[in-house]
Amino acid sequence: MSPGEPSLPSPLSHRVPDLAAMELLLAVARLGSLGRAAKELGVSQPAASGRIRSMERQLGVTLVERSPRGSRLTEAGVLVTDWSRRIVEAAEAFDAGARALRGQRDSRLRVAASMTIAEYLLPGWLVALQAERPGTAVSLQAGNSAAVARSLLDGSADLGFVEGTAMPEGLDGVVIRRDRLVVVTAPGHPWARRRRPVGAAELASTPLILREEGSGTRQVLDAALAPYGGLALPLLELSSTTAVKAAAVSGAGPSVLSELAVGEEVGARRLVPVEVDGVELRRDLRAVWPVGPAPVGPGRDLLGLTRER
């Protein structure tokens, strides 16, 4: 009952239907019939009927109106179907990523990417690539900028993606996007309610939750704060973006993260962005390849999908 509690009372998966049920519901919505949906998913009609029924029981809401000449979604069914679609689409991104991670050596396109890009952008690109060029096999290797450069130079990757200010030796590339670092706090933190932006000097003198020294994010931050009293002050030093986010959400203090990394959290108000004045916290995201002509074939296709908007 105390408001500051972690409050994890729940095995979420017990209250939410599984992916198969959601796929089935989407198929029913699209095809207008349990039987046809069942056939499309390769199960028997009674199985489909039962699955939908148990989903309705679990949710406590009627989803489809069954009639002797087909099934239509109820109003609630339309909502549940749309919410399900979100989950299924996230699952498609997962699948595209996982498939690339499994990474057959004979893939038509071998990609090497920095963690941030592999985490937040690449799965979406892969889904789009799959839609545009079905059957293109892509493999993914994630690592820091140095590892990406190495893979490209020794021929074990065809196309790379890196973030950071400098362009690695021996590579050509293009900027595909600009990333902004944002200062975030838990909603309870005083900075979350501030009217006036936080100044650069104040930011430089406030202990922050940060990635360890040497990370791309940290480098950009240190460079930006150098004119205002030296390097960023660490309150906590953690080794992964996820850990940093978790600490920030739990209210341990303010943090600085890529806007790519905090999109979801900001949307759900688990984190609040804090305006900052007088510091430019931007960095380029680049597609890179060994010095020479730009990639052709599937690499070129993927490259075409990476531009913002």
Added chain:
Amino acid sequence: MSPGEPSLPSPLSHRVPDLAAMELLLAVARLGSLGRAAKELGVSQPAASGRIRSMERQLGVTLVERSPRGSRLTEAGVLVTDWSRRIVEAAEAFDAGARALRGQRDSRLRVAASMTIAEYLLPGWLVALQAERPGTAVSLQAGNSAAVARSLLDGSADLGFVEGTAMPEGLDGVVIRRDRLVVVTAPGHPWARRRRPVGAAELASTPLILREEGSGTRQVLDAALAPYGGLALPLLELSSTTAVKAAAVSGAGPSVLSELAVGEEVGARRLVPVEVDGVELRRDLRAVWPVGPAPVGPGRDLLGLTRER
């Protein structure tokens, strides 16, 4: 093999681990130990170990390094964990929505909302509200503007959300957001490759995939096109946003939809936005309540979460 094929060869759910496994993986990442993660989710340690192992088998990738003093994620594990988090977060939104849909009559806050808002915005708000005010019971009733107004006036709802140009009789409210309608086509359509924006007259004279007459989207479009040769021309008239999107994705023709509705599709390049010149396709999203003072208590809390940015 033909590129235009529907190409649904797959029961996605067979290739993607289930939610329980993903929750478990997130817990392992956070807690650094299979045993502790198992305890948190209320299962035995061997169950957790087996689950992770079968997820690794399914994905063909090692996710955690097990050692006699704990478990750490591998590089691939970090990626998979992050991709899983996306899905779990979508599932949280689903859960929040479903819970509201189940709608106990004794809920502290009874919300009535138009379909578009209930589909695309409300679940996120409910997740945020839950984070901010744990335990607030919310019920949801979805319908068109008239139904929302009725619910508010007869006292069966406390707070409403509607889209559209006019403010319903007998209600007070505030604009919480502006929605833009966008013209979209499948990537293969000629408009997707156009350099010059489509003109208003051209839009008015092109048959479009549309919601049925009387829908909010249709009204805005008709009003905007009135000066340029009358009402919008229907190529197909469908009864749900989902059906319209599906038709547009399949390449049946251009369509006009809320940018809320097409965000995912545009991100994954299943749909391409087409620039339009000379038409203002905007509408207001409003929070509404019976004439009188603005809501207090949980209604006020929710209202505070609905402002953009």
Added chain:
DNA sequence: CGGGGCTCATAACCCCAGCTTATGTCCTCA
């Protein structure tokens, strides 16, 4: 009007994925 051809539901059976408990091994630390 009577018979396909849809729809969905019910019934009876079956199987295996995944859980539990009990125990073993390995490492670390006091």
Added chain:
DNA sequence: TGAGGACATAAGCTGGGGTTATGAGCCCCG
């Protein structure tokens, strides 16, 4: 050297979800 934590292995049970077979409404058409 012994206690404690973390993971693995083994054996046994259970039930959710699948299957086939069949029945019952509704529609249309000859």
